[in-house]
Amino acid sequence: MYLYLPVALTSINILIPVGLGLAVGLLSGLFGVGGGFLMTPLLIMFGIPSTVAAATDSNQIVAASTSGTYAHWKVGNVDFKMGFHLLIGGFIGGLFGVQAIKVLKAMGNADFVIKMTYVLMLGIVGTYMFAESLNAIRKSRNRTAEAAPAQEKEGSFTRLLKSLPLQTRYEKSGVTHSMILPIGFGGFVGVLAALMGVGGGFLMVPVMVYILRMPMHVVVGTSLFQILFNCIEVTFLQAYTNHSVDFILAVLLLLGSTVGAQVGAVFGRKLKGEQLKIILAVIVLLVTVKIVFDLTLTPSLLLTQAGGH
Amino acid sequence: MKTVNREQSSMIRSGQRILTLISIFIILLIASAETASAKLTARANHDHINIDFFYHGSTVSVSGVTDPGTELIIKIASPEGHEALKEKGKVGGILWMNVGTKKFENVPNLYSIHSARKLDEMLNREEQDRYVIGYPALSRHAEIDPVTSADEKAKWFDEFLKYKERSNLYTATDGKIEMTEKDGEQAYYILTQWPYQAPPGDYIVTVYAVKDGKVVDRAESRVQVEQAGLVKTLAGMAKSNAALYGFISIVSALGAGFGVGLVFRKGGGAH
Incomplete structure (x- = not known):
């Protein structure tokens, strides 16, 4: 059955957005990512104009991440304090990111820099997570009994972090950090996310796991909480300034994604943190490879719709 | 006289x-006898297409009568306009990315040509150009900026055609017009697919009667495509009441997320 989308100005088989929503929602509930890096290109592939695809996806993520946050909150896996601090950083970073885009555009090579940053970030994060979690899985197999104590080898970097002021206890995550840390790294992710035009979940998750040393399951819940607020802001701005949110498409997507997020959250509890990390790493690497192919293979159309209206 | x-x-x-x-x-x-003397008529069966939620394109048939001994070309097009498209090019010899914007002037958003036979066999080039009938005529009529040579213009017009044909907005067919003879008049009929990708707006159907390589008569009809009902309300609201529209979109999403969360709890999810 087909439905007409009033803002995208096109007609779509409703099974496509519902199915896409289900799949991406599942990933969202499992890994705490928004899934924009998958959803937006897929929507464009199915004939949705690129601006509408990005804006509507953020509207849909509001629903999926509400559903996911709620599911994780029920089992105590959302660190609200950490989430707020990351949000503060992310908000400030976003403002800088938007300015950075203006500077890059003025310099005339914005597209190149943005694409390269994206590919490099995805590649580095994916490879690192993959290698690290593979290592961890091997270790835990070798000596199942005494896994934890071996990690306590403090580097100078860790000592430096501990010496920062404003040390705060994050109860849910079971870690103590300076507030500056989540705000600073939240800001860093915010700059990059704004630059690349993505939500940044795939960057925020590794930051929380490897730098903030939070347990994977709390990372997923907290990341979703943080994404929820980001996407509310983005949806409003897109609807208000670009008129590019398609309400009907968003409803079709969220029919799938809200359910997918719940299933993902339940399923995620059955997996170990290391297993979650390695699957996410593989997905990130696959997306990297796909983007590299897109960049190097001759496109079938040399003309595409312009971004803005 | x-x-x-x-x-x-x-x-x-x-x-x-x-x-x-x-x-x-x-x-x-x-x-001006070519428009006054002959008895060409044109009628589109759908002069008004409503876009509602279940709209998935439509069909438009064009029919009428024409003088015996003439052949027909039917053009369906939106008013000419301009379009700016992103242009992909190679950077550093290997990477494809957006390298700029190409502006296309004097091009309709929708352009559909149906001719009785191959265009070049029916109509000479001057006449094609005069009435902008056919892709080659349109390519000469269109302006593309920036291009440095005629070759480059031709290349980018081809890319433009590919882009338009991919979304069913440009079509060209021949031999699909049905002709029937009755009472010394020639009746014609053609059924065309109306693409759902064509946005709301006014479209003009022009029927050209052709004889000896020249247009001897023409007749026009209009097709108006309009959004209706809730589709119209939503599209209008997204533009003219953007803040409220954004607010409703967000609240609906929040509500749906919570709602599904509650359903799953009742469904007895794990602790």
Whole structure:
């Protein structure tokens, strides 16, 4: 059955957005990512104009991440304090990111820099997570009994972090950090996310796991909480300034994604943190490879719709 | 006719001016005979297409009568406009990315040509250009910026065609017009697919009667595509009441997320 989308100005088989929503929602509930890096290109592939695809996806993520946050909150896996601090950083970073885009555009090579940053970030994060979690899985197999104590080898970097002021206890995550840390790294992710035009979940998750040393399951819940607020802001701005949110498409997507997020959250509890990390790493690497192919293979159309209206 | 004119003018002086005017009128009429004398008619069965939620494109049939001995070309197009598209190019010899914007002027958003036979066999090039009939004529009519040479223009017009044909907005067919003979008149009929990608707006159906490589007559009909009902309300609201629209979108999403969360709890999810 087909439905007409009033803002995208096109007609779509409703099974496509519902199915896409289900799949991406599942990933969202499992890994705490928004899934924009998958959803937006897929929507464009199915004939949705690129601006509408990005804006509507953020509207849909509001629903999926509400559903996911709620599911994780029920089992105590959302660190609200950490989430707020990351949000503060992310908000400030976003403002800088938007300015950075203006500077890059003025310099005339914005597209190149943005694409390269994206590919490099995805590649580095994916490879690192993959290698690290593979290592961890091997270790835990070798000596199942005494896994934890071996990690306590403090580097100078860790000592430096501990010496920062404003040390705060994050109860849910079971870690103590300076507030500056989540705000600073939240800001860093915010700059990059704004630059690349993505939500940044795939960057925020590794930051929380490897730098903030939070347990994977709390990372997923907290990341979703943080994404929820980001996407509310983005949806409003897109609807208000670009008129590019398609309400009907968003409803079709969220029919799938809200359910997918719940299933993902339940399923995620059955997996170990290391297993979650390695699957996410593989997905990130696959997306990297796909983007590299897109960049190097001759496109079938040399003309595409312009971004803005 | 001029002889008649002369005879009458010699008889009544005062009527001369009026007759001169009449004669000018007749001469003008003869000059424009190609539109006045023949009896071409055109009618689109759907002059009004409503876009509702279940809209997935439509069909539009064009029918009418024409003089025997003429052949037809039917053009369906939106008014000419301009379009700016992102251009992909190679950076550093290997990477494809957006390298700029190409502006296309004098191009309709929708352009559909249906001819009785191959265009070049029916119509000479001057006539094709005069009425902008066919892709080659459109390519000469269009302006593309920036291009440095005719070759480059041709290349980018081809890319433009590919882009438009991919979304079903440009089509060209021949041999699909049905002709039937009755009472010394020729009736024609063609059924065309109306693409759902065509946005709301006014479209013009022009039927050209062609004889000996020239257009001898033409007739027009209109197709109006309009959003209706809730589709219209939502599209209008997204533009004219953007803040409220954004607010509703967000609240609906929040509500749906919570709602599904509650359903799953009742469904007895794990702790």
